[in-house]
Ligand SMILES: NC(=O)C1=CN([C@@H]2O[C@H](COP(=O)(O)OP(=O)(O)OC[C@H]3O[C@@H](n4cnc5c(N)ncnc54)[C@H](O)[C@@H]3O)[C@@H](O)[C@H]2O)C=CC1
């Protein structure tokens with residue numbers, strides 16, 4: 001029996017709820033949002049699929065879940081330059097979330113930006129084990145990296161991402177068969193940084209990319225897949241890093257993160273990862 005909760009059913013949260021409903025991935029789905037009219041509308045719309053699901057909207061049920069997706073808070077608009085600029089608006093929401101989930105010891109998937117800092121804060125504030133606090137964003141960055149590589153005719157096998165889900169993301173090329181020269185690496189990095197903005201400008205926010213990949217993460221947990229995924233997690237010395245949550249390769253199964261993999265990086269990647277870590281440590285000191 002699996003119970004899944006989604007806190008914040010705006011664009012991304014609702015799409016995750018929809019995918020979880022149509023695939024019947026969980027036995028119980030619990031959705032919550034601070035806007036009652038939106039919450040009622042999302043509930044009715046899900047029920048109108050005709051799918052026989054156990055759907056609740058009771059915030060008390062959050063702590064009874066196996067997995068909670070935290071997707072509440074403000075998204076970027078075209079004039080909000082970086083995800084880190086959302087910290088002041090969304091930290092109070094993360095704080096309220098932690099109050100609501102007191103004594104919870106299941107898995108939290110953090111989506112709300114700035115995701116790495118929020119994941120770090122939620123882990124620290126809630127006291128939930130770091131293995132159960134999974135920051136989402138790396139899978140989406142990896143999908144985008146693969147898109148930019150294939151557009152240039154590269155075989156994407158072995159491509160990876162690490163670093164911040166933000167300006168300091170780190171595409172990892174050194175595991176690929178073909179060498180990617182530095183000028184192309186820099187070009188792709190710039191494209192990755194700007195990847196979501198045309199979507200935000202054109203339709204108000206990214207939805208399908210994040211929701212599909214969050215759903216794969218939920219599936220990896222529920223089915224105990226022990227799947228290798230790029231996720232943000234609080235480091236305690238791995239990659240010589242502590243004091244922040246940052247995207248690294250991890251294995252994910254029923255109990256959350258079962259292993260943090262320390263992979264080889266070349267000098268270009270190492271330099272970028274170290275910049276990402278110091279940027280995130282600064283951000284995390286503020287939470
Ligand atoms: N990590 C990632 O890869 C991605 C992260 N995001 C982030 O996810 C967050 C949500 O994005 P969208 O769904 O597009 O935004 P949205 O505005 O469509 O939905 C956010 C929802 O949160 C609700 N909310 C706000 N404060 C709340 C509270 N205190 N309690 C309960 N609900 C509350 C709002 O009523 C709204 O329905 C944003 O911070 C966005 O930047 C979005 C896409 C990808």
Ligand SMILES: O=C([O-])CC(=O)C(=O)O
Pocket residue numbers: 075076083113140196197206210
């Ligand atoms: O760019 C944003 O603000 C939303 C997001 O995190 C993404 O789509 O990667």
